[in-house]
Amino acid sequence: MISDKMRPLVENNSAIRAMFEEGKKLAALYGRENVYDFSLGNPNVPAPLAVNKAILDILNEEESTLVHGYMSNAGYEDVRDAIAHSLNRRFGTGFRLENILMTVGAASGMNVIFKTILNPGDEVVVFAPYFMEYGSYVRNYDGVLSVVPPDTKTFQPDLKEFELRITNKTKAVIINSPNNPSGVIYSSETLESIARIMKEKEKEYGKSIVLISDEPYRELAYDGAKVPYVTPFYHNTIVCYSYSKSLSLPGERIGYLVIPDEMDDFQELSAAASIANRVLGCVNAPSLMQRVIMRCVDEQVDLESYNRNRELLYGHLTEYGFECIKPEGAFYLFVKTPVDDKEFCQFCKEHRVLMVPGSSFACPSYVRIAYCVSYDQILRSLPVFEKIAVAYGLGGKKEENR
């Protein structure tokens, strides 16, 4: 019954989602408090109070047929205008509402981009470790993923390998900073280098190459770390944004694309993206949530909750002997595994600790631990992590300190 393209997807379903479903089963079996589910990037921090207040105000102040009705496929003009102005205030950009296309979250935004620009066989370059769904999004339009191997020392992009992977078939490059799963942030210097390489390759091959900046974690940066805005570095940049994490609204499916004026064929490209949003069946981003964004455009979740989790988990795991770079952003630890990552995940699952193997991010021998969970869950999980460390003979700093 199902299509040939769906077959491998069904056979090899998302490890993240499989873990999520597994977590629900285990919680039903052993009680939620006895399962340490670090599998899914599902924020535990509630949406800012301003979100629910905005909803109430909108229902009081705006017409039902406006709030719940159709609008242009690209979204409400006033919402897009508010977002453009907010970006301009924060990053010194010069966007107009015409540069903003409201989308059903970032995942849908990426599908809109790929539907808009990919011909079959076109290559899209990604840097490992990367969010594995990128592969599905690209293959939806018969594109081919080209993976730059990870630099597991720094988890920064390996620019030499990157340069080698841009061919005359390359249509786009995806970057994701702050990064899922490593938590690293790309510096201005890194972005400059990426832009320089891409400009040279555009000239060499005489074609446009799009830089897609997937930014659901933009607002989640710790210790005052700066996340440079990408569009000033490179003319053919599309920003793919989501409020899933910045406002803790992952289920609401609300985000946007920024398609700047300076992109090649801007008019045609933005018209096409708006049509792609419609024909892929989204039609438009959810209307009430668009109107909420207009009123909450500069709001943000309580970052300190995530930061406390980060410090607690990073501090203890490294103390137990696990190896891990300290994440500057997002809400994941990407930890080296003492054995094969799938075997390690299986062992941890037997201790009711759920996380996602690095293989799922094209970076085996690591494991992703999502710390967007309650502080209490982390506290309760620590003895289990210590037991796991001991079982693998990690010993770590504790040993050294003796």
Next chain:
Amino acid sequence: MISDKMRPLVENNSAIRAMFEEGKKLAALYGRENVYDFSLGNPNVPAPLAVNKAILDILNEEESTLVHGYMSNAGYEDVRDAIAHSLNRRFGTGFRLENILMTVGAASGMNVIFKTILNPGDEVVVFAPYFMEYGSYVRNYDGVLSVVPPDTKTFQPDLKEFELRITNKTKAVIINSPNNPSGVIYSSETLESIARIMKEKEKEYGKSIVLISDEPYRELAYDGAKVPYVTPFYHNTIVCYSYSKSLSLPGERIGYLVIPDEMDDFQELSAAASIANRVLGCVNAPSLMQRVIMRCVDEQVDLESYNRNRELLYGHLTEYGFECIKPEGAFYLFVKTPVDDKEFCQFCKEHRVLMVPGSSFACPSYVRIAYCVSYDQILRSLPVFEKIAVAYGLGGKKEENR
């Protein structure tokens, strides 16, 4: 910059959406009250009061991280369960939550179906007149639309022509009752005939053929007309539902698929559909609206408003001499044009009356008039329609009565 597949879509953008944008321009130019926009199926009847009440109650009673958070890609279990039970109560079906997949509206639901089942070259049969976006949805997955010509006497499906169009490449058939644009409803006898033909063809070709029942207008039936539920007629039926019209929530993008147990390869099919929902970028249907549906599962908009519009417009247009079958459901009149339909639409636009040519529904020489507008707009438009009738020498009943 844009892909080869997007090029024709940009060059030949939706006539409906083009009219919608045109209407906004004309309204800005001449004032909203001087533009008679009948182009878009955007409900003018507000959502039932229960919807906004449900939103307030949910925000008061349920956790932010539940209301706005991720859930299984198929949707919240309790919401799906409530929908299954509501259908069972109303139609005597035997659905479980596992048969319901929450989607980003019906348009996205159809994309999920086609992503799940279509291989390149597979044919999908539709009955003209049909909602032209079906073509885009099918082509997204390299399927081919096969169109059964319209029977303009009754606008019921031409079953002889239908039978001829099912080949060994046919993977699916779309029906849409109450119909956009004609407003006709398919009777039980019609559904029985369609089912009989499809069962025979399944046997003849030794393959599964899916009947897709696109039902955004199910609740909009007048004069007590019954809209038979489709799944009991044919084992391989998928229902594609939307709350856009039944609850006046078109901008919210909320609907569902029904995938019954008796479908061939049910387990694999429903797993694949859930994955398609995710990898197409929707991930899940908007969360707050899912929870609203649970509390409003048996609510419905004020149908009498549409019925008054229907009677007023149908009565006067036929009086002016326009030919049109009386719609039993939905909120469109499908009117015969005295000249070429595009020429007619252009002429009407000069009188600031906006509607969509029948060519856009593979049924030229007709025009679709969406009467989901204020009663007042219809009242004000009547003299203009009369003027148009006179200009084309229609005369009609008025003449006869003299």
